[in-house]
C-alpha cells in the first residue's frame with residue numbers, strides 16, 4: 111500500500127527519458143517529404159528540428175543555364191499552389207530590368223489570376239487543415255470548390271497547376287472568351303459555400319479546442335524569423351506586399367489587410383479565412399473593368415538583361431516570394447536566388463511548438479501551410 | 488452551482504456546433520444528385536477538355552500529308568529541357584539550289600514539361616498543343632515520337 115501511495119504521489123514529477131522520433135519524410139501531415147526530428151518527453155515537444163532537402167531539385171542552379179523566358183516555367187514547380195504569383199515575380203523582375211511597361215490589360219489579368227490562385231491555395235489549405243485535425247469531410251468540400259478555379263485556369267492558361275501563364279512581356283495567351291463569365295459564376299457560387307466552411311469547421315468545438323490558445327507566435331518573433339504571409343499577419347506583422355509595395359493592379363483596388371494580434375493557431379486560421387473574402391472582393395472589383403489592349407508586348411527573340419542585380423518580390427499565398435537575378439549581360443542569368451516564403455516560415459516552428467503536445471505540432475504545422483518544393487526548391 | 492451551469496452550457500454549446508456541421512454534411516448526404524464526382528474513365532466520350540489544354544506537342548498535317556515545319560530549329564532552342572531534337576536534311580531543288588528541310592522532328596514526351604514555349608516560338612505555327620492526356624505506356628521508348636509523319640513534306644508557300 112505504501113508503495114502504491116509513493117507512485118501516486120510522484121506521478122506529477124515523473125520524468126521519462128527524452129526520446130527522438132522522426133516525423134516524416136513520409137508522414138501524412140507534413141504534406142510532402144519534410145522530415146521533422148522531434149525531441150519528446152512523453153507527449154510534450156521539447157525540440158523540433160526540420161531536416162529539409164528531400165525534394166531539392168536545384169532550380170536555382172538550373173536557372174543559370176536557362177534563358178529568362180524559360181526560368182518562369184520552373185517556378186511553377188516550386189510553390190505549385192502559387193504558380194501564378196511565382197511566374198509573375200519572374201516576369202516583373204525581367205520587365206523591370208529591361209524597363210518594359212506592360213499594358214494595363216496584362217496587369218489586371220495578372221492580378222485576377224493571382225487572386226484566383228490565392229483562393230485555390232487557401233481552399234486547399236483549409237481542406238487539408240481539417241483533414242489533419244481528423245475532419246476528413248472538409249477535404250472533399252475544399253477540393254470540390256477548388257475544381258472550379260482549376261477549370262478556369264485550364265480554359266485560359268491551358269494547364270491546371272503548372273500554368274506558366276505570366277511570361278516576361280505579358281501573358282502566354284489572352285483570356286478565354288468565357289473567362290469573365292466563369293469567374294463571376296464561380297464567385298457567386300463560392301460566396302454561398304464559404305459560410306458553409308465556417309459552419310463546418312470554424313465553430314466546431316473539437317477544432318476550436320485544439321487550435322485556440324495553441325502555438326503562439328509574437329510579432330517580434332515573426333519579424334525576427336522572417337515569417338511572412340498570413341502566418342505573419344496573424345501575429346500582427348503588417349507584411350502584405352499587395353498593400354505596402356503594390357505591383358500589377360493592386361494599387362487600383364480597395365481591400366483590407368487582414369491582421370490579427372493574437373498569434374495563435376486559430377488566429378492563423380481566421381486570417382486565411384478572411385483573406386478569401388478579400389480575394390473575392392479584389393476579383394469582383396477588377397473582373398468587369400479589364401481594359402482592352404494587347405495581352406503582351408513584343409519582346410526580342412533573345413532576352414538579354416543589362417548587367418546588374420535585380421530584385422522583385424510578390425505576395426504569394428504563403429508570404430513574400432522574392433526573385434533575385436544577377437545578370438552579366440548575357441542571355442542566361444549569372445545567378446538566380448529565390449526567397450521562398452515557406453523556407454523562412456518553417457524555421458519558426460521550433461520556437462512555436464516547444465512545450466506543446468505532439469498533436470498540437472500537427473495543428474501548428476497545418477496553419478503554416480507548408481509546400482515542401484517551395485522550401486527545398 | 489454556477490460552475491455546474493456553465494459546465495453544462497459549455498457541453499450543450501459544443502454539441503450544437505457539432506450539429507451545425509452535421510447539418511451541412513447531411514444536406515449533401517440527402518441530395519446526392521448534386522454530386523461533383525466524375526465517373527472517369529467511363530465518361531470518356533462526354534469528357535470535355537479545354538481547347539487550350541496542353542497535353543502533348545503535335546504537328547498537324549493536312550490531307551496531302553503536308554506540314555508547315557521548315558526545320559529551322561527555333562523550337563529546339565526554346566525548349567528548356569531538350570525535349571525536341573531537330574534533324575534536317577538538304578533537298579536539291581529543280582534549279583540545282585540546296586534547301587534545308589526537316590528530316591525528323593523528334594519529340595520526347597517523357598521529358599516535356601508542357602510549358603508551351605516551343606509552340607509560342609515556332610515562326611510558322613507548325614506545332615500545336617494536343618489535348619490528349621492519357622500518356623501511360625508500357626514501354627517508355629514509345630514516348631519518343633517523330634512528329635512529322637513518314638513521307639510527309641512541307642506545305643506549299645511556307646517560308647522561314
Ligand code: SF4
Nearest residue numbers: 556557559560562609
Ligand atoms: S516546328 Fe517550327 S520552330 Fe520547330 S523546326 Fe519546325 S518550323 Fe522551326
Ligand code: SF4
Nearest residue numbers: 566599600602603605
Ligand atoms: S512544351 Fe516546353 S518542354 Fe515541351 S517540348 Fe515544348 S518547349 Fe519543350
